[in-house]
Amino acid sequence: MQGLMMQHELMISDLIEHAATVHKDREIYTLNADLSEHRYNWADCAKRTRKLANALLAAGIKKGDRVATIAWNNYRHIEIYYAVSSIGAIVHTINPRLKPQQIAWMVNHAEDTMLMFDTTFGPIIDGVSAACPTVKKWICMTDKAGMPDYKTDVQDYESFISDHPDTIEWERFDENTACTLCYTSGTTGDPKGVLYSHRSTILHAMAGCFMDVIGGGSNDVILAVVPMFHVSAWGLIYSAAMVGAKLVMPGPGLDGANMCKMITQEGVTLMAGVPTVWLGVYNHAKANNIDLSSVKKALVGGSALPESLLRAYEQDLGIPMQQGWGMTETSPLGSTYCPYPGTDLSDYDSTVQDKLYAGRRIFGVDMRIVNDEGNILPQDGEAEGHLQVRGPWIASGYFKGAGSDSFTDDGWFATGDVSKLHPRGYMEITDRSKDVIKSGGEWVSSIEVENAAADHPEVAMAACIGIAHEKWQERPFLIVQAMPGKSPDLDEIKQCITAKCAKWWLPDEIVFQDELPLGATGKILKRELKEVYKDHYTK
């Protein structure tokens, strides 16, 4: 028997209209790329979103069309998010740190018909436009006065929207319609597109509003550090409209000085970003004795939270840090730290281990671990296996059918992480599946070896890879990048590793390299290192 409740689709247009009606004068602040400031409110944002939507429709953008962005976190990018999705078209966010040929590859693969970009990225556009024949219209997110000269035929954003009405009757359509496209960073093989739906986006944003996930209400001020070109800024743009929070959009101003200015000036209460940004904020705040006490919580994701950073924030600044885990394929929120009930918070040291796990599972994200044969392993905090997830905001496939081997026959997504699932709900990542080292049939955690090596104060970064070995099939090998101007002692590094890892995990050899190769999201490109060193033990 069916229930008798309204078949009201979960639609992104409902979010912007809710914010415009119930939270109309709540502010959105932007620090522009030129360090000028822009302020308006959700009602203004909705008006301009409707103008943009009308302009897009007039320009012939149809349902399912891909509209790309190469842009910072700013108010025009928010308008694009809401307008493009609300007319049934798809926002394709592109990471500007990719190489031009990668950007062109993505634009062509996505068959983007329009591309909107911030002035900063003009040179990229002029570099790739000739190689992007599907793009019929290029729009620079500025006004007429702010337009540089372009080789490419570009219109400015303000002229594009100016003549269009600020009212619209949003169409209601199937909530499973695609709304956003984001490519994975592609540390292995070609990038793969993840295609979110209105339904998945709304459900994910609702979960983001749970207190133990991100939380936040109409009195919160959210600093969205995590870029809008990276998995929809963890859903913050949507969650903020849902609860009527104030948004602070930092543009490219992610350095310590600008961040501290925004936090204090705008009274930020919640902020979300990657560890490197928080390090910069910490250093600037300490050096200049800046009071950041308005902040109730700093979310950390994207890469593992170092213990030193955690302690610096919590013990020194008094700002709670919350680590989360997610992937492009998980929208991204999958697990977030919250203290286990009954934890003695007065004994700080005893709370640290839980905080360094990847968080506790969020309702809606089901997790299991399996062994190499696909058998399900116990969630006892001991067994280690390939992490698989499922739920309403988890990808069921990649755009145009790529990477189908990541999806199991019984409906789970294979994350490529190796994990332990603890009885208290915490998830612990011990390695990336592709980075796992198998020595004599036993697993070596490359991540733990790297973290242990990084305990040495003169080590900046370390990459542990498994390379072929005659006797043990594979043995660990460590490549170290030293801190600028330092030459860490090899024996000391070895001591750091043996202090924390099983003796046989110690890499047979440790070498130094000036600069480890990094991908566009800052992750070490281990496949390049493996290519270089693959015969090192056997040659």
Place this chain on the structure above:
Amino acid sequence: MQGLMMQHELMISDLIEHAATVHKDREIYTLNADLSEHRYNWADCAKRTRKLANALLAAGIKKGDRVATIAWNNYRHIEIYYAVSSIGAIVHTINPRLKPQQIAWMVNHAEDTMLMFDTTFGPIIDGVSAACPTVKKWICMTDKAGMPDYKTDVQDYESFISDHPDTIEWERFDENTACTLCYTSGTTGDPKGVLYSHRSTILHAMAGCFMDVIGGGSNDVILAVVPMFHVSAWGLIYSAAMVGAKLVMPGPGLDGANMCKMITQEGVTLMAGVPTVWLGVYNHAKANNIDLSSVKKALVGGSALPESLLRAYEQDLGIPMQQGWGMTETSPLGSTYCPYPGTDLSDYDSTVQDKLYAGRRIFGVDMRIVNDEGNILPQDGEAEGHLQVRGPWIASGYFKGAGSDSFTDDGWFATGDVSKLHPRGYMEITDRSKDVIKSGGEWVSSIEVENAAADHPEVAMAACIGIAHEKWQERPFLIVQAMPGKSPDLDEIKQCITAKCAKWWLPDEIVFQDELPLGATGKILKRELKEVYKDHYTK
């Protein structure tokens, strides 16, 4: 273009399994009707839920079958909620305060095939069982030792579930499948059944977890005062599992002494109930100097929050109160108070008015007001009209097609409330549509007149009704119930009214009555009063 996200149905079985996996040892406390205490955790609850589900399947309960409950808030009732819905059958919660013939009417209308009840309600069962031929099985929620003698053929709950396994493979089915049935209190005409779906229930519970709605996380302890027989206890049973909160289930122990005991002993942080219960808690806490400071928030709904109660909690006890609005047809959460950003919370008196409104609208609940002709009125805090709502947890119709005139052609539910919608997102209820008094073509708010009369310290309750008048078509008439042993002065009551209302709203006549007629949910049955007094001004 469709998104590429998992088609993962929103299912109630996912809730109990999430709690059992991630929050397994978080407690559920019950104060039983005999004042004994019961404790177990979410993992235990899930095990017994699976046993019950297997027992129900073995007893032949099929998808769509209605299983009724007449029960307090206790752990067995939670198991019934999860087990019945998770196998695709429907929990039909019945208000035990209804008269036996009303209960029999509902059971027959719902065609319940099974009925589970607490020992307290044995006499009701023996009174109605002969009139309920659809019920094939009666189950008393106790064990063999606790079973009284019944005329009716009754099995005890523990024997019913004991031989069944505590594991199950939950079936996944259409998320629009019905899960719960609750009849409206029926102050006008026959009760009407509202049929919730798995989808609406999960979405509603997610919204309940928003900080500005109910909120709560895994470290919270939620006292569910609002009865499970009344709109699924505002979704608390589901929200608690979603975030892993501890639940405190008071059984019938809603008096001040038992409530204070539970609050202090279990460390309650959030609690939700009707104003009368909070008054009892306040009086007991004050008389016995009990510290209730663990409580972060007391939610109030069901009937309007009196200013005196608000001030008693916030200014005297230091416990924030949060008023909410909802109906059986809205699952019920529609709007909840949260301070408007920028409110000067240090100036207490200036915050009171906002707190007495019906709350700010929740994302997912769209509201509009219309005039008698159905034209949409502005949301300016001035215009007053019939409140209509829509959204994914709003009813689209009543069970078996009753009351279709409450649903508009363009997809809205007419609440029967007369409201103002304020620009800052607050909703204000000024009257029930059916209680509105039209005097000389102008509206008189019966609620405002009643509230003003109740300002007199010797007035316990007042009902203002419109009755036929030769010159003005209708004029207000007030029936007052005095405080026990008191005889309030008529002129003083009139002064109270003229102090707050337009002069012409003053009822032409005020009479006293020992006891005003109340319905099963404690609301005054105005239709009975209207019947008695309808010719008073014209005869």
